[in-house]
Structure formats: structure tokens, C-alpha cells
Amino acid sequence: MSNQVDDDLVPEEVEGYNVGEKKTIEEYNKLDAEDESLAKWKASLGLATDSTPYPVKPGDKRKVVVTELALEFPEQPELEPIRIKLEDAHGNTIVDKEVKFSIKEKSIYQLVVKFRVQHEIITGLKYLHSVKRGGLRVDKVEEPLGSYAPNTIETPFYERRFTEVEAPSGILARGTYSALSKFIDDDKTVHLTVPWSFSIVK
Numbered sequence: 001m002s003n004q005v006d007d008d009l010v011p012e013e014v015e016g017y018n019v020g021e022k023k024t025i026e027e028y029n030k031l032d033a034e035d036e037s038l039a040k041w042k043a044s045l046g047l048a049t050d051s052t053p054y055p056v057k058p059g060d061k062r063k064v065v066v067t068e069l070a071l072e073f074p075e076q077p078e079l080e081p082i083r084i085k086l087e088d089a090h091g092n093t094i095v096d097k098e099v100k101f102s103i104k105e106k107s108i109y110q111l112v113v114k115f116r117v118q119h120e121i122i123t124g125l126k127y128l129h130s131v132k133r134g135g136l137r138v139d140k141v142e143e144p145l146g147s148y149a150p151n152t153i154e155t156p157f158y159e160r161r162f163t164e165v166e167a168p169s170g171i172l173a174r175g176t177y178s179a180l181s182k183f184i185d186d187d188k189t190v191h192l193t194v195p196w197s198f199s200i201v202k
Contacts (some may be wrong), residue, residue: 009128009182009193051152056118057091064122064191065093066183067157068114071101074164075108086194099196105169111162115183116151123147124186127160131179138177145183167200174200 067087073079082101086094103109113127125146131139145160167173176199183191 009130009180009184051154054116054118054151054153054156060091060118062093062191063119063189064115064117064125064183064185065091066113066115066192066194068112069181069194070112070114071103071109072112073107073109079104079107084196086192093192099194100198101196102199102201103167105167105173105200105202107167108164109167110164113145113160113162114157116157117148118150121147121149122185125191126184127181128184129179129181131177133175133177169200174202 065087067085069084069086071082073081082103084099084101086097088094124144125148127141127143127145129139129141130137143160143162148158151157176197178197179195181192181194181196183193185191
């Protein structure tokens with residue numbers, strides 16, 4: 001993969017935004033319980049419950065595990081969703097899988113991401129992707145996903161649905177595109193990079 005593609009996937013810096021000090025789940029739970037806004041934030045992360053932690057495979061040090069990317073077609077139920085499994089039956093990330101699919105021109109699709117968090121709270125998770133055709137970038141997406149506590153048995157994964165997009169159409173739009181997706185957090189930790197390609201067809 002070229003360095004140029006990697007350069008395309010550097011998150012934009014927000015002026016005046018500083019990443020907060022990293023804390024463990026225990027430290028977050030001990031923070032001032034009388035601070036209402038802090039209590040609401042902790043509750044939104046699931047820290048205010050006595051839920052059972054989702055079991056982590058021994059030796060698995062991953063903090064964000066992306067299990068599936070999908071393209072769904074809410075306005076065209078006759079089209080089958082395109083589901084890309086990124087985890088095998090043993091819970092291992094599939095990093096060497098060739099991801100390739102076709103999209104009909106003018107179809108309205110929605111990207112859906114399924115993932116889980118383990119070991120510690122993740123802050124400022126972002127999804128980025130860059131799309132190229134013939135070596136030239138034709139699209140770039142940077143989507144903030146938010147902050148998350150580790151998953152529980154009651155909530156075994158998180159799911160984010162992106163804004164619906166219409167596939168381009170016309171003879172100039174049809175053809176094959178290459179893309180690279182990246183999941184990165186506030187600490188600049190890259191949790192997964194996925195190369196893929198797709199074709200726009202008539």
C-alpha cells in the first residue's frame with residue numbers, strides 16, 4: 001500500500017482540542033459521583049451499571065475489534081446487503097482477506113460498522129476511508145464514532161450507521177475503485193486498517 005494512501009488517512013486536527021488524560025475504568029468509576037454531567041457521561045459509557053464484562057480471549061490485547069462492515073440498501077429492499085466479515089469463528093481479525101464487491105449505479109446505500117471494545121475505555125474513535133480511481137483520490141470520509149466502554153454480555157457489540165449515500169452513475173462513473181479504511185482513536189492508535197475495492201456497475 002502506498003504512503004500516499006496513508007497520508008490521506010490522517011485525521012484532521014481540531015484547533016483547541018486536547019486529548020484528556022488516560023484513565024482506567026476503576027479510576028473513572030471513582031470520579032466525583034455528585035458531578036451530574038460527569039455522572040451522565042459515565043452512564044452513557046455504561047459505567048454506571050453492574051453489567052457482566054464481555055469475555056476476552058486469553059492473550060488478546062486488542063482494544064477495538066471491528067467484526068463487520070456492511071453496505072445496506074434501506075430504500076431498495078430487493079437488494080441484498082453486502083456484509084464483510086472481519087472476524088473468523090475463533091475471534092481472530094481477518095487482515096489478509098480480499099474484500100471486493102459491486103454496487104449498482106444510483107443505488108442508495110448506508111455503511112454499517114459493528115465493533116466491540118475490550119480492556120479499557122476508548123475515547124474519540126474515528127472511522128476514515130479514502131477512495132481512489134486510477135491513482136487519484138475521488139473521495140475521503142472522516143466519521144467520528146465516539147467514546148466507548150468495554151462491551152458487556154448484555155451489549156456484546158456496538159453498531160454505527162452512517163448517512164445514506166447515492167452511488168455515482170453514468171459511463172464515466174462505472175468501473176473499479178480502490179479504497180482503504182482505518183479505525184483510529186484520540187491517542188492516534190490505529191486499531192485496524194482494511195484495504196478493499198469495489199466496482200460501480202450498470
